[in-house]
Amino acid sequence: MMGLALSRRAKLGLLLALLLGLIAFLPLRLALGAFGLDRIGVSARSVQGSVWFGKAAQLNIGNLPVGTVSVGLSPVQLLVGRARLDIWRKAGAPDDIEGAVTAGVNRMGIDDVTGNIPLGPIFAPLPINAIQFSDVSAYFANGACGHAEGRVRVYIGGELPGLNLSQGLTGEVRCDGEAVLLPLVSQSGLEKFNLRIMANGRYTTEMLVQSSDPALGQGLDPVGFRRAGNGYTLRIDGTL
Structure with a gap:
């Protein structure tokens, strides 16, 4: 029984590691749709980088033009079943912006947003x-x-x-x-x-x-x- 239990835990650990590995190398442009962020109107002219860190050119949230920003998904929020896309730009006032958009089961919103949007x-x-x-x-x-x-x-x-x-x-x-x-x-x-x-x-x-x-x-x-x-x-x- 002990050997069987360890075997099951090992299989679960291997599966979890495989899933995390796939997510880690998932291109950010695919992640926007895979984690439901396109459902709340997140789009960009082009997206480069991995799921954890990248850059989005001409990012839009619905019809709000955020502009070109650095972006990345929060791994902590993924563990609780919610996608949080952190957004930031350090270009000097008044063009700085930071915050996040989030999407989960029957939930969507913005978190801790500070900055100007035209x-x-x-x-x-x-x-x-x-x-x-x-x-x-x-x-x-x-x-x-x-x-x-x-x-x-x-x-x-x-x-x-x-x-x-x-x-x-x-x-x-x-x-x-x-x-x-x-x-x-x-x-x-x-x-x-x-x-x-x-x-x-x-x-x-x-x-x-x-x-x-x-x-x-x-x-x-x-x-x-x-x-x-x-x-x-x-x-x-x-x-x-």
């Missing part, structure tokens, strides 16, 4: 051109927000007539029902930008401007704002 026309016609993360973590479990924390700032890259938003809008990330909510407020407190993100990548944004000035309304009308109560509002739906 947004391009995602929120057009609002001229929001970049988002700054500060220790942001958030995940969806079974299609609903499981936890969200950290601070976010969005930057306005163009002009909204009559508004001074040069300092951007900031707020703390949190769960709001099934959605991840970014409730952002300007320095004056008169402008608010609420961004709700669902597990499938769909989002709803609503920008509110508290003012009854008709001249401001005339300037904001071409952008798409409409009068609502004692202010003006603009809603945009899309996919990240």
Whole structure:
């Protein structure tokens, strides 16, 4: 019986070593799909290196362009059945970024993300051109927000007539029902930008401007704002 038990353990050890060896030499470009990271929208123009360390050119998470970064899978997270792709770039502020995206059974999210990501026309016609993360973590479990924390700032890259938003809008990330909510407020407190993100990548944004000035309304009308109560509002739906 002892010899049989040892034989079984030896076989299991050999099988485990073989699996780890196969994973260790798995090209990173294949690992993105093999571990379900493509399911949460992780893609790149090109990927080089092994599963543990490589470089991704023009990495995207959904429609968010992260750029060219160093990447690698965490072996510790693989042992608990979750793929964590660490991402980092040390190029000097404001281009530095670090954090991770994770995917597991009925779970996906981001961990400890700090850095700036350009947004391009995602929120057009609002001229929001970049988002700054500060220790942001958030995940969806079974299609609903499981936890969200950290601070976010969005930057306005163009002009909204009559508004001074040069300092951007900031707020703390949190769960709001099934959605991840970014409730952002300007320095004056008169402008608010609420961004709700669902597990499938769909989002709803609503920008509110508290003012009854008709001249401001005339300037904001071409952008798409409409009068609502004692202010003006603009809603945009899309996919990240």
